[in-house]
Amino acid sequence: MMNNLLxxxxxxxxxxxxxxDELLQDVPATSQTAIDPGTRVSVTNSLGSVTITGGDFxxxxxxxxxxxxxxxxxxxxxxxxxxxxxxxxxxxxxxxxDIDIRLPKSALLxxxxxxxxDVRISGVEGDTRVVAGSGDVNVSKCGRLTVDAASxxxxxxxxxxxxxxxxxxxxxxxxxxxxEVVFRAGSGDVIVQNAGGAxxxxxxxxxxxxxxxxxxxxxxxxxxxxxxxxATGRIQADTASGNVRVVRPGGDxxxxxxxxxxSMSGSIRPGGRFxxxxxxxxxxxxxxGAVPGFTAxxxxxxxxxxxxxxxLVDRPNLVTRRLVxxxxxxxxxxxxxxxxxSAQLLACPVTxx
Numbered sequence: 275m276m277n278n279l280l281x282x283x284x285x286x287x288x289x290x291x292x293x294x295d296e297l298l299q300d301v302p303a304t305s306q307t308a309i310d311p312g313t314r315v316s317v318t319n320s321l322g323s324v325t326i327t328g329g330d331f332x333x334x335x336x337x338x339x340x341x342x343x344x345x346x347x348x349x350x351x352x353x354x355x356x357x358x359x360x361x362x363x364x365x366x367x368x369x370x371x372d373i374d375i376r377l378p379k380s381a382l383l384x385x386x387x388x389x390x391x392d393v394r395i396s397g398v399e400g401d402t403r404v405v406a407g408s409g410d411v412n413v414s415k416c417g418r419l420t421v422d423a424a425s426x427x428x429x430x431x432x433x434x435x436x437x438x439x440x441x442x443x444x445x446x447x448x449x450x451x452x453x454e455v456v457f458r459a460g461s462g463d464v465i466v467q468n469a470g471g472a473x474x475x476x477x478x479x480x481x482x483x484x485x486x487x488x489x490x491x492x493x494x495x496x497x498x499x500x501x502x503x504x505a506t507g508r509i510q511a512d513t514a515s516g517n518v519r520v521v522r523p524g525g526d527x528x529x530x531x532x533x534x535x536x537s538m539s540g541s542i543r544p545g546g547r548f549x550x551x552x553x554x555x556x557x558x559x560x561x562x563g564a565v566p567g568f569t570a571x572x573x574x575x576x577x578x579x580x581x582x583x584x585x586l587v588d589r590p591n592l593v594t595r596r597l598v599x600x601x602x603x604x605x606x607x608x609x610x611x612x613x614x615x616s617a618q619l620l621a622c623p624v625t626x627x
Contacts (some may be wrong), residue, residue, distance in 0.1 A: 304337040305347050309359060315377055316384030318362040322370040323409065324388050328379035328397035335376040336361060342368040349373055358384070392426075399434070410444075418453070427462070436471065445480075454489065463498075472507065481516070490525070499534070517555070523548075531555060535615070539622065542566065542606055549609040557612040562622035567602025570619055571609045577616040 309315070315334060317324055340348040348367040352360045363371045372391070382400045386393060389407040396414045403420045404411055410426040413419055418435030421428055427444045430437055436453035439446055442460040447467075454471035457464060463480040466473050472489035475482070481498045484491050490507030493500060499516040502509050506524040518529045520538040526547045529536050536552045539560035544567070550557045556577070565583075572579045573596040585599025610617045 304335065305349075305351055306333050306335050307351050307359065308333040309378070309381065310357070311378075311380065312382065313357050313359055314382040314384045315359045315361065315375075317373065317375065317386045317388075318360070319371065319373055319387070319391065320389040321363050321367060321391075322372040322388075323391035323393070324373050324375070324386060325394045326375045326377065326383070326386065326396075326398060328377060328381065328399065328415075331376055331378050333377075334359060334361075334381075337374045338363075338371055340367055340369060340371045360384075401435070455487075473505075500529075542568070542608075544605050547607045549607075549611075551609075551611040552615055553613045554615065555612065556615040556618065557610045558616075558618040558620060559608060559610055560620045560622055565601070565621075566606055567600075567604050568606035568608050569598070569600050569604040571611075572597045572617040572619060573610070574612045574615065574617040576614050577612050579617050581619040582621040583619060 336349060336351055338347060338349045348364050348371045350362055350364050354360045361375065379397050379399050383398055383402045385403050385405060387405040388409060390409065392409040393404055393406050393411045395402060395416060399417050401418045402413065402416050406423040406426060408425045411421055411423055411428045413430050415432045419430060419433050419437045421439045423441040423444060425443045428439050428441055428446045430448045431450055433451045437448055437451045438456045439448065440458040441462065443462060445462040446457055446459055446464045448455055449467045452470040455466050455469045455473045457475035459477040459480060461479045464475065464477050464482045467485040469487040473484050473487045474492045477495040477498060479497045480495065482493050482495050482500045484493060484502045485504060487505040491502050491505045492510045495513040495516060497515045498513060500511045500513045501519045502511055503521040508525040509520055509523055509527045511518050511520065512530040515533045516531060517534040518531045518536040520527055520529055522540040523538065527538055528549045529538060530551045533554045535555040536550045537558040538548060538550055539562060541563040542548060542561060548559065550559060570585060572581065575595060579595065579597050583601050585601055587597065587599040610619060
């Protein structure tokens with residue numbers, strides 16, 4: 275009797291705000307497939323988003339939501355060959371299909387390809403490769419990672435291997451990477467924070483900021499500011515249009531801008547080489563802490579030449595507006611060049627208690 279009443283209630287329930295079919299579609303269909311260790315799982319979805327979560331599982335669990343009426347799971351889980359499982363929308367699926375996958379954290383991911391939707395991956399220890407069309411990519415707690423994104427932001431937080439990201443349009447935020455970081459950005463801002471290796475990248479249109487890199491940093495932007503704050507290795511930074519700022523360098527520095535200011539502040543190591551150049555703007559070096567001996571070359575075509583240090587001037591040249599002087603043993607090399615702007619060699623202010 276109770277079952278009959280429930281059936282009648284479902285049949286005659288008001289159609290708004292959704293039909294019975296729409297309410298039923300809100301419950302995701304689910305499938306489980308046992309896999310052996312080392313099985314590679316690849317995912318393709320041209321109809322919606324993909325979420326992949328690694329955990330203490332012994333099988334692949336797939337659920338999906340579709341906005342079309344389907345009696346069966348709107349995705350296909352196929353063993354295309356021994357040790358390979360492929361997941362993609364069913365040929366019967368219509369409209370959008372969002373896929374949620376849970377798998378062993380030690381599982382190997384093949385290519386995860388999404389044409390129009392977001393990609394979210396977390397807790398997968400093996401290598402991961404993502405190809406995204408239009409949508410955001412968010413990856414956390416992964417191994418080595420490769421991302422090829424056309425349009426959308428890319429966020430990475432936690433990778434035990436190296437990270438390579440290529441993006442045509444969208445911001446990049448790459449944090450807590452144990453290995454090296456390589457990026458190729460089209461239109462969008464880039465931040466790399468806490469990299470355990472070298473950082474190398476280019477940006478066509480957007481700001482680039484590198485914070486705490488345990489290695490060399492080589493970055494450039496065509497149009498946008500570049501800032502490097504803490505790097506243990508050599509720094510090479512340049513932009514065609516924008517400012518370049520280097521803080522707390524750990525190795526040699528070469529920083530250039532065609533249109534904008536260029537500056538460096540922090541301590542320098544004995545024997546280091548530090549070269550700053552601006553075609554249209556100021557070029558400034560600010561030395562902090564115990565300053566070792568250095569030889570400084572300051573030049574400006576149409577701006578001031580200023581220094582806070584008492585230099586032993588070897589070759590003053592007022593005609594070319596170039597000053598070469600030595601401080602202490604003259605071991606480190608500092609070159610500051612500003613074509614249209616001031617060349618400045620400053621000391622950090624001494625703060626009292």
